[in-house]
Amino acid sequence: MGEWTLESSWQTYCGNPPAPGGAEWNWDFWLGGALAAGLALAWSRSADRRALLIGWVLLAFALVSPLCNLSVALFSARVGQHLVILLAAAPLLALGLSAPRRPQAPGGIAAAAACFAVLLWVWHLPGPYVATFRSDVAYWVMHLSLLGAGIWLWRGLLLAAATRPEAVLPAGIATAAQMSALGAFLTFAPRALFPPHAYTTLAWGLTPLEDQQLGGLLMWVPGGLAFAGVAMGALVMAMRRGRFAA
Structure with missing residues (x-):
């Protein structure tokens, strides 16, 4: 446990660990202002305002809804929060913020996939994860870096x-594989890895290890399937291009 104590584990951006039925909305004035200002700034430059607006609403939901407060108590809720941002908000924001809509070169897609993988693993390792519970700066660096990498990818x-399914296919396969590997690592770890949740999961009917396993399964299944679907779509596109070329 190191220097970690129960008292310090409660000093988090999203508040105290809630009991069942007690998760609260996050009415942080500065967060609300930042979300509103960011949307206003992006609106005038958006290529697809509908996608931008829906993506922004989903991003706000992940940060403002009781999911934020619940993530203090449950590792699985933190993973769920990340999946809402990375699998729902980020693709819509990528479409809404892409102006002009010029596809990246294959090397750029590979670089984005590599950056996404590194950040996803780093922020779900015990040391960096604990840092987000001790420092608001670390908390927001985590969210902003994951969001930026997700939009880029x-x-x-x-x-x-x-237009370039041959570049999308390996990036989709690699991303699906690394998310599945991270999920499997968390699911099959022999012990709980995250001290902030050592005392916060029992009220929800889960041991810390069971909560971690649930988070691993969320990362493994929805995360892996989402990018496997992208790879499958790219494969179909590549096959069609080959057929038409013949």
């Missing part, structure tokens, strides 16, 4: 799917 995958 989804922009490359979505905008190049029709």
